[in-house]
Amino acid sequence: MLARLEAQRTPLRNNVTLAGVVETFLDPVMVILTLFVSALIFGESVDADYVILSLIAFSLSFPGNTLLSDPLRRVAKDAFLNAMILAGILLLLGYATGYASYFPAEVLFAWFASLPVVLFATHAAARYAIPRVLTLSEAEVTAVVCGFNDIGSQLSSHFLSNRFLGVKLMGFFDDRSRARLGAQDDVQLLGSLSEVANYVKQHHIDRIYLALPMATQPRILALLDDLKDTTASIYFVPDIFVTDLIQGRTESVAGMPVVAVCDTPFSGFNGVVKRFEDIVLSILILILISPILIAVAIGVWRSSPGPIVFKQRRYGLDGKDITVYKFRSMTVCDDGAVVKQATRNDQRITPFGAFIRKTSLDELPQFVNVLQGRMSIVGPRPHAIAHNEQYRKLIKGYMVRHKVKPGITGWAQVNGYRGETETIDKMQKRIEFDLEYLRKWSPGLDLWIIFKTALLVVKDDTAF
Structure with missing residues (x-):
């Protein structure tokens, strides 16, 4: 139950x-x-053993990683994943230390089985109750936004759609007229920027959000001067946040504030967590699938002349060349300046190759790449270098996906963008999901992708 790192x-x-x-x-x-x-329920007394277990469970699940703004579908997914991760860790520790024998099996089963339902139900109840508690307790804060523009409108939408934030938006201030702004009648335009200070004092406004372009610095400084005579909290919303940020956050360099616009999610401790996850899972998986690896290798060897393992150069972390392993599924081993992407009913694919591509068995040697540190189990799928050079010129932000190691499976693949991408639109959607993964990464998301991948291997019709 690790905290979602993108949550703010x-x-x-x-x-x-x-x-x-x-x-x-x-x-x-x-x-x-x-x-x-x-x-x-099972007649047990809550003694010291249960207290110790509860403290361990609390430490593993603190802090919670489900946001009240999340859609209910994601809340359900998080509840299931968090409960399964907690159960897995506790059972592993319990059987390794013998501590599990202190508790009846039926108690543990009832606990782990009911936990996803309890977590989902309490989050749903909290989403319903908190706005009403805030309203009844008069704990809401009042706010105004200076600047009716894209970012100001986004901020307003967040406040209106997330009432549990406890912010009551009174309206906007802007020097432009309603007609010039193109504002609808339901938009509360309270006046010009020169009127903000008086309005804030008269109406006891708690918060002021400055959603003004950075190019208007003189106006911002003048407004800040006017607001020195108020007790309102002032927040500046830089207009860089209307861009597509990757791991956007604030940091400091020797006390100087800086804003991350595009960065890898695997810096610092996150990188250690990701690498540990890759090593442990890839070793376990390789041990479990070793008989399958031998069987597939024999099948490839007997299917057609050529090497059993196909090696192809791909772009890895930071766009550097890496060698990726796959079981050979075709009669050719293209790895040059021009690589023809496999298509449905491709004559180059052998009958056995079609089977291992359909079931993703051709990707299994890449777990060795994971142990080598060239790839991750979960990440954007690596494309042939020739395809990278083609699409980086056609799709904006294409190379940002190389801020992380490529993966055996990824967020795009479990959302339907697996196999052939015969149109630019399909590749564009794949890249959008890859970038969304970079923005929202968490260990729980990785486990969810692995779980969905296992289901896709059985029933996916897009692979060939």
Whole structure:
């Protein structure tokens, strides 16, 4: 139950929100309560052993990683994944240390089986209850936005669609007229920028969001001067955030604030987590599939003349050349300046090759690439170098996918973009999913992709 790294909680008073507290503590608390209830149902007393187990479970599930703004489908997925990850870790530790024998099997089964339902139900209830609690307790803060533009409109939409943030948007200030702005009648235009300070003082506004272009620096400085006579909190929303950020966040260099616009999600500790995940899972998988590797190797050897393992140069991390392994499925081994992408009913594909491509068995040698550190189990699929050179000129942001190691499977593949990409539109969608993976990476997302990949191997009709 690792915290989702891309989650950014919006602070209210004193940088603490009711929503943020619920997001942080709801999962750990419900994990403990579900354990205690399961124990009591089966006539167990909550003694020191259960207290120790609850503390371990709390530490593994803290902080919660499900946001109140997430769609219910994602909440359900997170609830299932978080419960399974927690169960896997605890059972592994429990049997390795012998501690699992202290607890009846039926209690543990009831706990782990009911936990996904409990987590989903409590999150759904929290989404319903928090806006009403904020309204009844008068804990909402009032806010205005300076600048009716794309980013100001986005900010307004977030406040209106996420009432549990506890922010009541009063309206916008802009020097342009309603007609010039093209604002609809339901948009609250409160006046020009010179009127902000008086409005804030008269209406006791708690927050001011400056959504003004950085090119208007003199106006921003003048407005900040006017606002020095108010007690409102002031937030600047830079217009760089209307761009497609990859791992966008704020950092500091020796105390100087900087904003990350495009960066890898695997810097620092995240990189250690990702590499540990790759090593452990690839070793386990290679051990489990070793009989399959031998059988497929024999099948390739007997299917047609040529090498058993096909080696092809691909772009890896930071666009550097790597050698990727696959079981040979075709009668040719193209790896030059021009590589013809495989198509349905391609005459170059052998009958046995068609089978291993359909079932993704041709990709299995890439687990060796993962151990070598050239690839990850989950990441953007590597394309032939010739295809990279073609698409990088046609698709904006194409090379950003190389901010991470390529993967055996990826977010695009489990969302239907696996196999042939015969049109630019299909490749564009694949790249969009690859970039979304970079923005939203978490260990839980990796496990979810691996789980969905296993299902796709059985029933996917797009591979050939």
